[in-house]
Each structure stands twice: as C-alpha cells, then as structure tokens.
Amino acid sequence: MPLDPDPSPPTPQRDWFFPPAPPFLPSSSSRTLAARAPFPSTSRSYKPYSLADRRPPPPPTPRSRSRSPHPSPEQQQNPPFAPRRRDPRYAGVRRGDARPAPASSVPAPAAAPLVPERKSSPAAATLRWSGVVSAAAIVLCFASLLRRNFSLHDQVHHLRGQLSAATSKLQSCIIVVDSSLDMSGKFSYEDDGDSVPSRSLKNFSLLLSLSALYAPIVVLKYIDLLSKLRRSQNSEEVPINKRLAYRVDIFLSLHPYAKPLVLLVATLLLIGLGGLALYGVTDDSLSDCLWLSWTFVADSGNHANAAGFGPKLVSVSISIGGMLVFAMMLGLVTDSISEKFDSLRKGRSEVIEQSHTLVLGWSDKLGSLLNQISIANESLGGGTIVVMAEKDKEEMEADIAKMEFDLKGTAVICRSGSPLILADLKKVSVSKARAIVVLAEEGNADQSDARALRIVLSLTGVKEGLRGHIVVELSDLDNEVLVKLVGGDLVETVVAHDVIGRLMIQCARQPGLAQIWEDILGFENCEFYIKRWPQLVGMQFEDVLISFPDAVPCGIKMASYGGKIILNPDDCYVLQEGDEVIVIAEDDDTYAPAPLPKVKEAVFIDIVRHERNPQKILLCGMRRDIDDMIVVLDAFLAPGSELWMFNDVPEMDRERKLIDGGLDFTRLENITLVHREGNAVIRRHLESLPLESFDSILILADESVEDSAIQADSRSLATLLLIRDIQAKRLPYREAMVSDVFRGSFSEGSWMGEMQQASDKSVIISEILDPRTKNLLSMSKISDYVLSNELVSMALAMVAEDRQINYVLEELFAEQGNEMQIRQSDLYLREDEELNFFEVMLRARQRKEVVIGYRLEDAERAIINPPDKVSRRRWSPKDVFVAIAEKE
Numbered sequence: 001m002p003l004d005p006d007p008s009p010p011t012p013q014r015d016w017f018f019p020p021a022p023p024f025l026p027s028s029s030s031r032t033l034a035a036r037a038p039f040p041s042t043s044r045s046y047k048p049y050s051l052a053d054r055r056p057p058p059p060p061t062p063r064s065r066s067r068s069p070h071p072s073p074e075q076q077q078n079p080p081f082a083p084r085r086r087d088p089r090y091a092g093v094r095r096g097d098a099r100p101a102p103a104s105s106v107p108a109p110a111a112a113p114l115v116p117e118r119k120s121s122p123a124a125a126t127l128r129w130s131g132v133v134s135a136a137a138i139v140l141c142f143a144s145l146l147r148r149n150f151s152l153h154d155q156v157h158h159l160r161g162q163l164s165a166a167t168s169k170l171q172s173c174i175i176v177v178d179s180s181l182d183m184s185g186k187f188s189y190e191d192d193g194d195s196v197p198s199r200s201l202k203n204f205s206l207l208l209s210l211s212a213l214y215a216p217i218v219v220l221k222y223i224d225l226l227s228k229l230r231r232s233q234n235s236e237e238v239p240i241n242k243r244l245a246y247r248v249d250i251f252l253s254l255h256p257y258a259k260p261l262v263l264l265v266a267t268l269l270l271i272g273l274g275g276l277a278l279y280g281v282t283d284d285s286l287s288d289c290l291w292l293s294w295t296f297v298a299d300s301g302n303h304a305n306a307a308g309f310g311p312k313l314v315s316v317s318i319s320i321g322g323m324l325v326f327a328m329m330l331g332l333v334t335d336s337i338s339e340k341f342d343s344l345r346k347g348r349s350e351v352i353e354q355s356h357t358l359v360l361g362w363s364d365k366l367g368s369l370l371n372q373i374s375i376a377n378e379s380l381g382g383g384t385i386v387v388m389a390e391k392d393k394e395e396m397e398a399d400i401a402k403m404e405f406d407l408k409g410t411a412v413i414c415r416s417g418s419p420l421i422l423a424d425l426k427k428v429s430v431s432k433a434r435a436i437v438v439l440a441e442e443g444n445a446d447q448s449d450a451r452a453l454r455i456v457l458s459l460t461g462v463k464e465g466l467r468g469h470i471v472v473e474l475s476d477l478d479n480e481v482l483v484k485l486v487g488g489d490l491v492e493t494v495v496a497h498d499v500i501g502r503l504m505i506q507c508a509r510q511p512g513l514a515q516i517w518e519d520i521l522g523f524e525n526c527e528f529y530i531k532r533w534p535q536l537v538g539m540q541f542e543d544v545l546i547s548f549p550d551a552v553p554c555g556i557k558m559a560s561y562g563g564k565i566i567l568n569p570d571d572c573y574v575l576q577e578g579d580e581v582i583v584i585a586e587d588d589d590t591y592a593p594a595p596l597p598k599v600k601e602a603v604f605i606d607i608v609r610h611e612r613n614p615q616k617i618l619l620c621g622m623r624r625d626i627d628d629m630i631v632v633l634d635a636f637l638a639p640g641s642e643l644w645m646f647n648d649v650p651e652m653d654r655e656r657k658l659i660d661g662g663l664d665f666t667r668l669e670n671i672t673l674v675h676r677e678g679n680a681v682i683r684r685h686l687e688s689l690p691l692e693s694f695d696s697i698l699i700l701a702d703e704s705v706e707d708s709a710i711q712a713d714s715r716s717l718a719t720l721l722l723i724r725d726i727q728a729k730r731l732p733y734r735e736a737m738v739s740d741v742f743r744g745s746f747s748e749g750s751w752m753g754e755m756q757q758a759s760d761k762s763v764i765i766s767e768i769l770d771p772r773t774k775n776l777l778s779m780s781k782i783s784d785y786v787l788s789n790e791l792v793s794m795a796l797a798m799v800a801e802d803r804q805i806n807y808v809l810e811e812l813f814a815e816q817g818n819e820m821q822i823r824q825s826d827l828y829l830r831e832d833e834e835l836n837f838f839e840v841m842l843r844a845r846q847r848k849e850v851v852i853g854y855r856l857e858d859a860e861r862a863i864i865n866p867p868d869k870v871s872r873r874r875w876s877p878k879d880v881f882v883a884i885a886e887k888e
Contacts, residue, residue: 132222139214145309206280209273259332267325271297274318281310297322346393346416353384353413354432357800360419360455361439362389362396364709364769365473367403368793369437374410375523376801379587382409388417388428419455422462431464435800438472440496442707445475445624453479456487466490469803471796477628478662492799492806499795500788501629502813504765505636507784508617508696510822511763512855514786516862516882517820520584521794526865528798528805529588530557532580536593542571542845543596546838548583551591552865554850554884555582557804565807567818568850568884582808584852584865597870599838612638612888616693620680620719621700622647622654627661634671635815636887644674646689647702651675680719683726691723692730692762699723699766701788709769709789716766717773723764812884819887823849825879837869840881849885 223240252258274297275290282289295302296318303315343349357373359366370385377383389396396414417424419438430436438455440448452472459470470491472483477498484491507514519525529551536544545553555567559578567582575581585591615637619626626645633643645654654675658665665673678685680699691697699719701712766785768774777785799806811817828843828851829835835843837851844851853864857878864882 135218142210202280204280205276205286209276209280212269212273263325263328263332266328267297270318270321270325274314274321277314277317278311281308281314293318297325348416348427350426351386351413351415351428353386353429355434356384356386356429356432358428358430358433358436359385359387359439360389360436361441362387362391363439363442365439365789365793365796367400367405368771368790369439369797370400370403370407370410370412371405372523372794372797373800374405374407376797377410378408379589382407382411384411384413386413386415386428386433388415388419388424390416390418392416420451420458422458425458425462430459430466431462432467434468436466436468436470437796437800438470439796440473440475445497446479448475449479449483453483453486456483456491460487460490471799471803473792473796475624477625492803494792494795494799494806496788496792497623497625498628499792499809499813500767500786501623501625502632503791504698504700504767504786505629505632506813506819507786508698508763508765509615509636510820511784512822512862512880513820514765514784516822516853516864518787518791518794519862519864520820521791521798523794523797526584526586528582528802528808529585529591530580530582530802530804531588532578533593536581537575537577537579539575540571541569541573541575542842544575544581544593545841545845545850546597546599546869547593548585548591549594549597549869550865550867551583551585552841552850552852553581553583554852555808556580557582563804565804565811567808567811568848568886570848571845586865597838599836599842614638614640614642615695616642616644618644618646618689618691618694618697619700620646620697620723621702621716622649622704623700624703625661626700627658627663630658630663630668630671630673632815634668637670639670641671642674643671644676644689644694646676646678646680648677648679651677681715681722683722686719686722687726691726694762697723697762697764699764701767701769706769713768713770713773716768717776720764720766720777727762816887818884821849821883821885823851823881823883823885824877825875825881826877828881829875831877832874834872834874836872837866839872840875844881844883847885849883851881851883853882855880855882 252262255261271290271293274293275286278284278289278292279286284292292302296315300319300323303312303319306312306315359369366387370387373383373385387396387400393414393416396416400412400414415424415428417427419425436459438452441451442448452474456470456472459466470487472487472491472493474480474483474493474495475497477495480493480495483493503514503517507517520527536547539547541553541556547553555565556569556573556575557580558564558566558576559580560576565582583591617633617637619629623629630643633641637643647654649657676689678688680686680702699716701716705711705715763784766777768777768785768787769789771787771790774785774787795809798809812819823844827847828840837854840854841851853862853866855862857876862880862882
C-alpha cells in the first residue's frame with residue numbers, strides 16, 4: 001500500500017521516485033556532491049508544485065535527519081509516520097544515531113553541504129548479499145529436486161519391499177506350512193528395517209559430496225569479505241585470496257612434480273565425490289559406484305546408459321569433470337614434451353660421456369681444431385668432441401655442418417652454456433673429459449685472457465676433480481704466468497700470437513719452413529709422439545736413431561731428471577730405465593723398434609760453420625705483440641742488421657706502444673730500428689721504400705682488421721701483390737726466373753713470372769688467417785705464407801692429445817736451444833755419392849743434427865719421415881734436408 005495518506009494516484013507524466021526539481025532550486029550542474037541525497041524522503045506528495053510552495057526551504061535543525069532537499073513545514077511538524085531504526089524496510093539506507101543537541105541561543109548557521117563518509121558502498125554490499133541470496137536459492141532448488149528424487153526412490157523402495165514380501169508370503173503358503181508365513185513376515189520386516197539405515201547412509205553420502213563440492217567455492221568467494229570485516233579500514237594487509245593464490249603459484253613453480261600431483265589429486269577427488277553422489281542416487285554399492293565414477297571420468301560417453309533424473313545429472317557432471325581432467329592432462333603432457341624437445345633443441349640436456357675432448361668457447365679456429373682432433377681419433381675408430389659455448393645449439397650445429405671436412409667417425413656434440421658456471425660445466429661431464437681446450441674469444445687481448453683466467457678458476461673449482469689436463473689459448477704472452485699460477489700442473493698454455501710471430505721469423509730466415517711446420521703440427525702427415533720402449537734400454541742414442549724403420553727419433557724424455565725433455569741429445573747418451581723416446585711418426589701405432597740395419601760406416605765430413613751476415617728485414621703492419629717479435633729478431637739476426645717498421649701508426653705513438661709493451665730500446669744489440677709511416681695498400685707509399693734491398697719482408701695481419709679474417713687476408717694479399725710488382729719493375733730481368741725454392745709453369749714476360757723472379761731476390765712471408773686464401777698463394781708461388789689460425793689450431797690439438805708435446809714446441813720456438821732448419825745437401829754428401837736415409841742421418845750426427853726429412857730438386861713439398869730409409873740413391877746438389885739443429 002502507498003506510504004502517503006492521500007489515496008489519489010500519481011500523475012502519469014511524473015516520476016514517482018525522482019520528482020522534477022522546482023524552478024527555485026539551482027541547476028544540477030551547480031549542485032555539490034553532498035547536496036544530493038542518494039534516496040528521496042519518505043514523505044512524498046503526488047500533488048504538483050504550487051506558487052505557495054516555491055519558497056526557500058527553512059534551515060535544518062540539528063534534530064532533523066530527513067534527507068529530503070525541500071521538506072514542507074507540515075511534514076516537519078506532523079510526519080505521517082516515524083520509522084524505527086531497526087525497520088528492515090530501510091536496511092539499505094545509511095543509518096545514524098539521532099542524539100538530541102544541546103539548546104543554544106545562538107542562531108544556527110546556514111546549512112553546509114554534507115561530506116560523505118568513507119565507508120563501503122551500499123551498492124557493493126547489496127550486490128554481495130544478492131549473490132548470497134542467489135546462491136542460496138540455487139542450492140535450495142537443487143536440494144528440493146534431489147529431495148523429490150529421494151522421495152520417489154523411497155516410494156519405489158517401499159513398493160519393492162511390499163512386493164517382495166507379498167511374493168515371499170505367497171510362495172511360502174504354497175510350499176511350506178503357515179508358521180513359515182510368520183518367519184517370512186519377520187524377514188520382510190527385518191529387510192524393510194535394514195533399508196532405513198541404508199537410505200540414510202545414501203542421503204549422507206550425497207550431502208557430503210555436495211558439501212565438499214560447494215564449500216570451497218563459497219569459501220573462496222566470500223573469504224575476502226570476511227577478511228575485510230576483520231581488519232581495520234586503513235590496514236594494508238594483503239587479502240587472503242591473494243595470499244592463497246601466491247602460495248599456490250610458489251608451490252607450482254618451485255616443485256617440478258607439483259602439476260602432475262595436483263592433477264592426480266583432482267582426479268581422485270572427482271572419482272571419490274562422483275562415487276559418493278552416485279551412491280546417493282542409485283541402488284548400487286559404494287565400490288560399484290566408485291568404479292562407475294572412474295568409467296565416467298575415463299570415458300565421457302559411458303553416462304548414456306544412466307536411468308533416472310538423479311543418476312543422469314550426476315553422471316553428466318562427472319563426465320564434464322572427466323573431460324576437464326583429460327584436457328588438463330593433455331595440456332600437461334604436451335607442455336612436458338614441448339619443454340623436453342625445447343631443452344634438447346637448445347642444448348640444455350646433460351652429456352653422459354667419458355674420455356671425451358671438451359672445447360670451451362667459439363672462434364675461427366674451431367673448425368681446424370675439430371678437423372685435427374677428428375684425424376687423431378681416426379685410428380681409434382672415432383671419438384667424441386663436446387663443444388660448449390654461449391651460442392644457440394642449432395646455430396653451432398649449422399656452422400659446424402658448413403665446415404668442409406670429414407669427421408672420420410668422430411661425434412661432435414654441441415651444448416649451449418657458460419664455462420664460467422659450474423652447473424653448465426657439470427652438464428658436459430667436465431670431470432670425465434680427457435682434455436679440455438679453452439679457446440680465446442675474439443676482441444681485446446686482455447679481456448680475452450681475463451675470461452680464460454676465470455674459466456680456469458671455474459675448472460679448478462669442480463668438486464669431482466679433473467681427469468684430464470687443460471689447454472688454454474692465450475693472446476698475450478705477459479698473461480701466461482698468471483694463468484699457470486692459477487691452474488698449476490693442470491694447465492698447458494699456447495700463446496697464439498707468440499707462436500705465430502716466432503714461426504714467421506723462422507720462415508723469414510729459412511724459406512720453405514712454413515710448409516714443413518704445417519706438415520709436422522697437423523695430424524694428416526707425421527707428428528711428434530712420445531713412448532717408452534723397454535727393449536731399447538742400455539742402447540746409445542746413435543743406435544736408437546736407426547732402430548725405427550717407420551719413425552725418426554729426435555729426442556729423449558729423461559726419467560732420472562723428472563721427465564725433462566731433451567731434443568737432439570748426444571750420441572753417447574745411454575737410455576736408462578723409464579726413459580721415453582721422442583719420435584716423428586705417422587701415428588702412435590705405426591712404428592716399433594727393429595733390429596739395427598746394415599749401414600756404411602760414416603765417413604768424416606768437413607764441418608763448415610757459415611758466418612751470419614747482417615740482414616735487412618721489413619715489417620709491414622702493426623701487431624699487438626710486435627715488441628716480442630722485435631726481441632726474438634734481435635736474438636736471431638747478426639749484428640748490424642736493420643729492422644724497418646712500416647705501418648700507419650705515427651712514429652711517436654708507435655714508440656710509446658713499444659715501450660708500454662715492455663720493449664727496452666737500450667737492450668737491442670743486433671738490430672737497428674728504422675721507422676716509416678704509410679699505408680701498406682697504397683702504391684705510392686710502398687714506392688717510397690727500398691723494397692728491392694730487403695732480404696725478408698713480413699706482411700702481418702694488421703691489428704685494425706684482425707677481427708675479420710677475410711678483410712685481413714685481402715689487405716695482406718693486396719700488399720703482397722703491390723710489393724712484388726714494384727720489385728719486378730725495379731729488378732733487372734733474368735733468364736732464370738725459377739728460384740731454388742719455388743718452380744712455376746708461367747711463361748717469360750708474364751706479370752706472374754716477373755713476380756717469381758722478384759721472389760728470388762727477397763723472401764716475403766704473409767700471415768694468412770683464412771684457409772681459403774692459402775689456395776691463391778699456393779697457385780701463384782710468389783710468396784711463402786704462415787696460416788696462423790690453422791697452425792694455432794694444430795698446436796692446440798697436439799697439446800690436447802698429449803700435453804708433453806707442448807715442451808717440444810716450446811723448445812723449437814724458443815730463442816735458445818734447437819730449431820727446425822733447412823740444410824743444403826753438400827753439408828752431408830759428396831758429389832756423386834750414393835747413400836740411404838739412415839746413412840745421411842749418421843752423417844748429420846757429426847754436426848750434431850737430426851735429419852728428419854728431405855725435399856728433392858723437382859718436388860714441391862718436403863717428405864718428413866721417409867717410408868724407405870734403407871734404399872740408396874744418388875742425391876742432387878740442389879736437394880735440401882730438413883734437420884733439427886742447435887740455433888746458430
């Protein structure tokens with residue numbers, strides 16, 4: 001009924017709940033927020049406004065609690081009714097305590113706009129309670145349907161019981177006496193009584209399954225509301241639902257088997273709750289209902305045979321849950337398989353290998369290193385090389401596949417990781433590797449060596465220890481001491497720039513030596529091996545020298561001196577127990593000692609020592625370790641030699657770099673430095689030099705383009721062609737254009753023939769970084785070359801296979817001791833004399849030299865460790881021998 005006493009209906013044009021504002025009130029745009037009342041006054045009038053009503057409202061008194069913006073005086077004096085505070089009809093309206101204000105003679109001030117308090121929104125509370133009411137209504141409806149279903153089931157049970165009782169009584173009347181009727185009734189009564197607790201148990205199971213299903217939903221929905229009621233208004237406490245979600249996230253993230261465990265628990269809960277629900281709505285036993293619930297979960301189509309509303313509803317619900325579980329399981333399995341394949345693709349899986357070669361890092365030398373190690377493993381039927389670098393596994397495998405060489409049965413396994421992390425090192429079985437090669441990274445030398453030092457520290461920190469040794473490639477000789485100090489006996493170092501610099505100096509003094517070093521350092525031909533032979537104990541080194549028909553002995557590893565290696569020992573040295581013989585052979589299983597051959601007695605020859613003459617050498621380009629090369633050249637060259645330095649670095653900056661590198665100009669005894677500034681690829685700059693007067697010219701890979709192998713080789717090749725062309729124009733033409741060292745098939749008068757003629761006058765050694773450039777120089781035959789990256793890779797591979805070889809290389813590259821030399825045949829032979837190779841070796845022992853090979857006059861390459869050492873032949877005066885001799 002309407003609240004107003006006036007029974008007249010409202011005007012159709014007007015809104016009953018929000019009446020239009022009278023003209024004397026301000027517009028809605030100028031009203032403040034406090035002046036608006038969220039609810040209209042309880043005193044309403046359906047009469048339209050009159051002129052008498054259009055007057056300003058009186059000021060409100062403190063006792064007034066009305067929210068009407070313009071109450072009439074009649075409504076203030078005689079309100080139609082006085083609502084109570086606890087009246088449920090006004091539960092949604094903001095309440096307040098009406099306390100009487102003290103009387104005061106001071107007139108009340110003008111009504112100020114009320115500022116709304118910061119409380120929870122009534123609309124939000126209304127939505128929450130409406131949600132609760134809706135959920136309760138749904139539960140009540142569902143419960144009423146289930147109760148109706150239960151009542152029908154009870155009726156069916158009751159009818160079945162009566163039918164069975166009647167049937168039993170009927171049968172007993174026919175078969176047995178009347179007394180049996182009483183027993184049948186008793187049994188029937190007992191059966192009917194047993195159905196009551198069974199029905200109660202089914203109802204309880206159904207109620208338990210529904211409670212277990214809906215309780216978490218209700219708790220998760222309204223737990224945040226309860227937490228807000230408990231905490232203060234200004235509290236910054238995190239809501240419970242967020243904390244619970246955070247804990248679940250942490251659990252699923254930290255534990256690897258959390259997701260399968262959650263899926264298993266969800267499946268078991270679905271089967272259990274579904275079985276209890278089926279037990280409540282069917283007549284089957286609990287075990288049958290649990291099995292039936294499992295079939296609904298496993299196959300969603302099994303619920304088609306359900307009869308009755310309750311069983312159908314429960315079976316459909318279980319089938320829907322089973323589909324969700326199956327979808328979760330399928331997603332989990334898919335994610336696991338994808339993660340596993342992604343791990344394999346990115347190289348995150350563990351390497352289970354033993355006695356493998358581990359390469360840490362990536363550089364341009366990796367291809368040659370893999371090739372040499374593969375050749376070394378060929379005699380063993382192949383091996384395993386593991387490469388770990390900070391690159392993508394697929395990218396590394398693609399780069400290795402582009403390399404043009406045969407792995408010869410060796411498997412190359414790539415893994416992505418950092419050698420500075422112990423977990424990544426354990427992933428590649430670092431403790432079980434027989435050798436670990438640390439490659440220098442491209443870029444700054446100090447940064448590269450600092451990284452190598454950190455890698456050595458990481459390797460020494462492996463708890464399981466290391467079975468093999470560590471081979472470290474360094475860029476600066478000054479950092480070698482620090483790396484050996486950290487690594488101790490486990491570390492062998494190969495200083496790339498130092499090795500190449502010394503090799504270029506040796507090749508400049510003796511043309512053709514680069515090819516010999518290329519054959520000895522690589523595993524394709526003959527290389528150094530160290531092995532113990534007990535049957536040779538007690539023999540002198542002179543006899544040991546001719547005891548191997550398939551190898552050339554060149555040194556001894558003395559056990560009595562702690563394994564000291566001596567190259568080219570005295571003939572009178574007698575092998576002791578534990579001594580090992582250093583030989584040059586094709587492979588470690590291709591040679592063995594044999595009975596001494598019959599040779600002629602060595603005839604005494606005249607030992608002629610050639611005096612060293614001053615030389616004039618030109619260095620084109622600037623290297624980082626050029627100060628070390630100057631020191632080595634000062635030790636090799638004769639007094640009075642000149643060393644010209646030609647590069648684009650200003651002279652003052654050049655001297656400062658040399659001093660910063662550790663060069664002391666006052667200690668240079670044999671050479672004099674001559675500085676020239678210019679660009680080595682500009683012809684007019686080169687023409688300012690006396691190129692025809694130099695004995696040797698060394699073209700270095702300039703440090704400004706050292707990081708790019710192709711650009712550095714292009715620059716070196718351009719400099720070489722310009723120098724040879726300038727020399728050919730300045731030198732007089734000679735008929736014999738073919739040098740003693742190189743022979744070509746170019747016609748007279750061609751530009752290549754002129755350059756070959758110029759090569760007879762001076763030797764040019766070019767530093768080559770890319771192996772593809774080697775073919776161009778080999779065809780032209782206008783320059784010797786040093787394939788720096790490939791030679792360093794060969795040295796690393798040899799030291800990785802046998803760390804003792806590093807001591808042999810260090811002595812051959814040192815300023816003092818023994819070195820590779822090319823000797824003319826007239827030092828060992830007389831004219832028209834026939835000797836076999838063993839006899840030439842014995843002749844060379846008179847000069848305390850070990851001959852390891854020779855190069856014939858018409859041959860392009862030298863033969864190291866000749867296979868036939870007993871057949872005599874007539875040697876030509878232009879034949880040369882390769883020997884290990886003391887430095888002159």
